[in-house]
Amino acid sequence: VSFPTIEFAAFFVVVFTLSWALMPHPRAWRPFILVASYVFYGWVDWRWVLLLIASSLVNTVAAQVIARTPSQQTRKRALIAAIAFDLGLLCVFKYLGFFVTEMDDALSSVGLGSPLPLVQIVLPIGISFFTFQAITYVVDVYRGDTRAASLGDVAILQAFFPHLVAGPIVRANELLPQLRTPRDPREVLAGPGLFLIAGGLVKKTVVADELARNVVDPVFNDPGAHSGLEVMLAIYGFAAQIYCDFSGYTDMAIGLALLLGFVLPQNFNRPYLAVSLQDFWRRWHMTLSRWLRDYLYIPLGGNRKGRRRTYANLMLTMLLGGLWHGAAWTFLIWGGIHGAALSAERWARERWQGFRMPTWAAWLITFHVVCLAWVFFRSPDLSTAFGMLGQVFAGGPSPLVTFPMVFLTLAAIAVQAVPTRFWERGEAWLVTRPVAAQGVALGLLIVAADAAVGQEGVAPFIYFQF
Amino acid sequence: MPPRFRKDLAMPAGRVLGVIVIALLVATLFNSEAIVRAGESMERGPTRDVVLSIARPLDDVAGAVGLHLPREGLDLAFGQEDKTAEGTELEEGSTAILRPNRRKRDQQSFVQPTPDDPVEVFVTGDSQAEFIGQLLTDALPDDLFDVEIAARNSTGLTNPEFFNWEINAQQEIAAREPDAVIMVIGGNDGFNVLVGDQLYGWQDPEWLTEYARRAAVVMRALGAGERPVYWVPPPTARDEEQNGIYEAQNRAVEDAAAAVPGARYVDIFNTINDGEYSDELTIDGDRVLARQPDGIHFTREGAEVPVRLILRAMARDYEPLRGAAP
Numbered sequence: 001v002s003f004p005t006i007e008f009a010a011f012f013v014v015v016f017t018l019s020w021a022l023m024p025h026p027r028a029w030r031p032f033i034l035v036a037s038y039v040f041y042g043w044v045d046w047r048w049v050l051l052l053i054a055s056s057l058v059n060t061v062a063a064q065v066i067a068r069t070p071s072q073q074t075r076k077r078a079l080i081a082a083i084a085f086d087l088g089l090l091c092v093f094k095y096l097g098f099f100v101t102e103m104d105d106a107l108s109s110v111g112l113g114s115p116l117p118l119v120q121i122v123l124p125i126g127i128s129f130f131t132f133q134a135i136t137y138v139v140d141v142y143r144g145d146t147r148a149a150s151l152g153d154v155a156i157l158q159a160f161f162p163h164l165v166a167g168p169i170v171r172a173n174e175l176l177p178q179l180r181t182p183r184d185p186r187e188v189l190a191g192p193g194l195f196l197i198a199g200g201l202v203k204k205t206v207v208a209d210e211l212a213r214n215v216v217d218p219v220f221n222d223p224g225a226h227s228g229l230e231v232m233l234a235i236y237g238f239a240a241q242i243y244c245d246f247s248g249y250t251d252m253a254i255g256l257a258l259l260l261g262f263v264l265p266q267n268f269n270r271p272y273l274a275v276s277l278q279d280f281w282r283r284w285h286m287t288l289s290r291w292l293r294d295y296l297y298i299p300l301g302g303n304r305k306g307r308r309r310t311y312a313n314l315m316l317t318m319l320l321g322g323l324w325h326g327a328a329w330t331f332l333i334w335g336g337i338h339g340a341a342l343s344a345e346r347w348a349r350e351r352w353q354g355f356r357m358p359t360w361a362a363w364l365i366t367f368h369v370v371c372l373a374w375v376f377f378r379s380p381d382l383s384t385a386f387g388m389l390g391q392v393f394a395g396g397p398s399p400l401v402t403f404p405m406v407f408l409t410l411a412a413i414a415v416q417a418v419p420t421r422f423w424e425r426g427e428a429w430l431v432t433r434p435v436a437a438q439g440v441a442l443g444l445l446i447v448a449a450d451a452a453v454g455q456e457g458v459a460p461f462i463y464f465q466f
Numbered sequence: 467m468p469p470r471f472r473k474d475l476a477m478p479a480g481r482v483l484g485v486i487v488i489a490l491l492v493a494t495l496f497n498s499e500a501i502v503r504a505g506e507s508m509e510r511g512p513t514r515d516v517v518l519s520i521a522r523p524l525d526d527v528a529g530a531v532g533l534h535l536p537r538e539g540l541d542l543a544f545g546q547e548d549k550t551a552e553g554t555e556l557e558e559g560s561t562a563i564l565r566p567n568r569r570k571r572d573q574q575s576f577v578q579p580t581p582d583d584p585v586e587v588f589v590t591g592d593s594q595a596e597f598i599g600q601l602l603t604d605a606l607p608d609d610l611f612d613v614e615i616a617a618r619n620s621t622g623l624t625n626p627e628f629f630n631w632e633i634n635a636q637q638e639i640a641a642r643e644p645d646a647v648i649m650v651i652g653g654n655d656g657f658n659v660l661v662g663d664q665l666y667g668w669q670d671p672e673w674l675t676e677y678a679r680r681a682a683v684v685m686r687a688l689g690a691g692e693r694p695v696y697w698v699p700p701p702t703a704r705d706e707e708q709n710g711i712y713e714a715q716n717r718a719v720e721d722a723a724a725a726v727p728g729a730r731y732v733d734i735f736n737t738i739n740d741g742e743y744s745d746e747l748t749i750d751g752d753r754v755l756a757r758q759p760d761g762i763h764f765t766r767e768g769a770e771v772p773v774r775l776i777l778r779a780m781a782r783d784y785e786p787l788r789g790a791a792p
Contacts, residue, residue, distance in 0.1 A: 006504055009490055020479040118746040122759040190482045191475030222603040380766055428474050435481050439488020446493035450500055451540035455549045
């Protein structure tokens with residue numbers, strides 16, 4: 001179930017009420033929230049729930065073995081087995097089709113016929129998120145960063161519905177302690193919770209879907225038919241769209257969790273204000289970037305094994321980060337651009353240590369490198385991506401460049417410069433209003449958001465496909 | 467910043483529940499029409515029944531006391547056009563539209579494209595129209611054909627309370643004035659239809675006649691006759707029951723296309739892989755994964771196959787495409 005739907009609204013009212021009613025009774029609350037999360041996940045296809053249960057079961061057993069056995073070799077084997085299982089799930093559901101197709105192409109090109117059947121595998125929604133979360137848990141237990149938990153706790157950690165489908169990717173030591181202590185129903189962080197939900201809804205419906213429908217999709221569908229101005233607006237528009245789409249979803253996820261009494265980690269921190277690629281990755285999809293740093297880049301050696309190895313590690317981490325999004329050359333190039341830019345940035349910093357670029361120039365370069373990478377990320381294939389770039393200087397009429405679309409694009413980027421304290425003041429003001437006033441305001445905002453998307457309804461969130 | 471606990475930002479859970487319930491009530495009352503439409507668009511089943519059984523009476527009350535007005539104002543502000551209405555020909559009309567038309571027997575000809583005056587092709591329909599439109603854009607000569615795509619997801623002809631294709635076709639044609647239309651639709655149909663006071667299911671002969679009538683109404687609304695309208699039905703699906711529906715409705719569409727001047731039925735149901743469903747297809751000797759996991763939609767690569775059939779149909783009307791379609 002997607003958040004901005006009638007089904008989810010009804011589901012959440014029931015879950016919110018029962019969750020707070022059962023909160024003082026952990027033995028009842030835990031199975032309740034687990035079943036609720038499974039209902040949420042299995043709404044479209046209940047078989048996916050079995051996959052989730054299998055993942056929780058395998059990772060719980062592995063973590064228990066790691067925690068209980070004194071033998072380092074057994075601990076290591078259990079860790080490897082769990083990671084192999086988790087990555088195996090990803091490989092089968094996400095990469096097998098791509099691998100078979102590429103293999104088939106390669107074999108055909110050398111005249112070896114077509115021995116492999118091409119099969120279409122249904123990608124369980126959120127699989128990339130819950131498998132990464134599972135890896136985090138077993139590795140943290142192995143490292144001693146978190147205690148091994150019961151099957152019930154691990155299952156809730158993985159399946160807790162606000163973060164299940166598209167993150168944030170939560171670490172065990174961020175959520176498990178909260179699950180073990182009943183939340184206080186007298187002090188629900190409603191200010192930020194309601195604000196995040198309302199803000200996320202507006203980002204998705206008013207900005208992301210509007211930009212997608214009116215500029216981004218038409219231009220990326222047929223770059224050759226559009227002027228350079230339209231292509232540029234589509235590129236900047238997609239930067240705004242994907243930010244509002246993805247951060248809108250995680251804002252809602254964090255807001256819903258807050259209303260249930262749980263704090264999830266922040267996932268975005270005004271990413272388009274970044275003045276370097278390193279800065280960007282500290283602000284964009286923060287829970288994925290810290291995952292890549294802590295579970296890939298640092299284990300690969302990070303920056304501890306010399307300059308060349310550091311660049312290689314950066315590149316490998318970002319390439320795998322690209323592949324995490326999907327098995328396609330476009331994602332690989334997206335990761336490659338980020339890896340190369342991060343390496344180049346590091347090299348330049350070491351080469352010209354005393355030099356400080358003006359902030360505006362650093363921002364401009366960073367933003368455009370990010371936008372260049374987005375062209376590959378958004379394009380369905382490489383020819384479209386190069387078609388977009390080749391069309392940037394083309395002339396011709398630009399009927400898609402309209403004031404509302406330019407305004408939405410600029411607003412989505414510029415609003416990130418609004419200081420955090422401004423939003424916090426708004427949250428504090430909101431919670432002091434009468435309940436009826438808050439409810440009416442939120443209700444009218446929902447009506448406006450629905451009017452913005454029109455009869456076609458809210459488009460699926462971009463990150464649902466990952 | 468990550469949310470941190472501050473007493474001045476907190477409220478008791480009971481008050482939060484009050485806010486949520488009031489918000490949803492306000493949204494339901496002011497949005498009752500949209501909720502009915504959303505219910506209409508859902509797959510048949512208990513969820514749809516519950517939503518519609520609550521939303522319909524609420525909508526009647528809300529409409530009677532003028533609660534639709536704020537939403538209508540917002541729709542106007544956002545430039546949204548209404549896609550449903552009562553009393554349209556799509557919902558109720560004569561089957562005379564299906565009578566063989568004398569003009570249909572005449573050889574129709576349409577203005578041929580030139581580099582100075584390319585043919586504007588409008589690709590529309592349900593979600594299947596998206597990839598077909600994109601591939602068609604790549605396949606048609608750039609200098610002679612301009613393609614616009616507007617896919618309306620989850621829509622069909624048997625659910626006009628959710629989306630009325632007659633109204634939408636009139637709006638789109640008035641706004642875009644295309645020279646040719648590709649209509650890719652049928653994947654979301656199979657709902658019971660009301661004829662007179664009687665409901666008919668897809669296995670009833672009355673359903674077939676009604677579906678053919680509705681297809682003919684939409685073909686006319688798309689301007690068939692003034693321009694060619696290529697009607698592309700769904701291909702075979704992985705699900706056999708779905709195929710039964712598609713087979714029935716495709717027969718109906720074929721009848722409609724035979725009666726409406728300018729309408730061309732592009733049979734992708736019986737021709738692709740001889741009407742047998744397969745995840746993979748062979749294009750120019752290369753095997754491609756042609757279908758999405760749902761077993762209905764084409765992949766981007768697979769959409770090449772129906773696009774070739776559409777090009778072949780278009781080649782009969784447009785000289786420059788003759789010999790070009792593989």
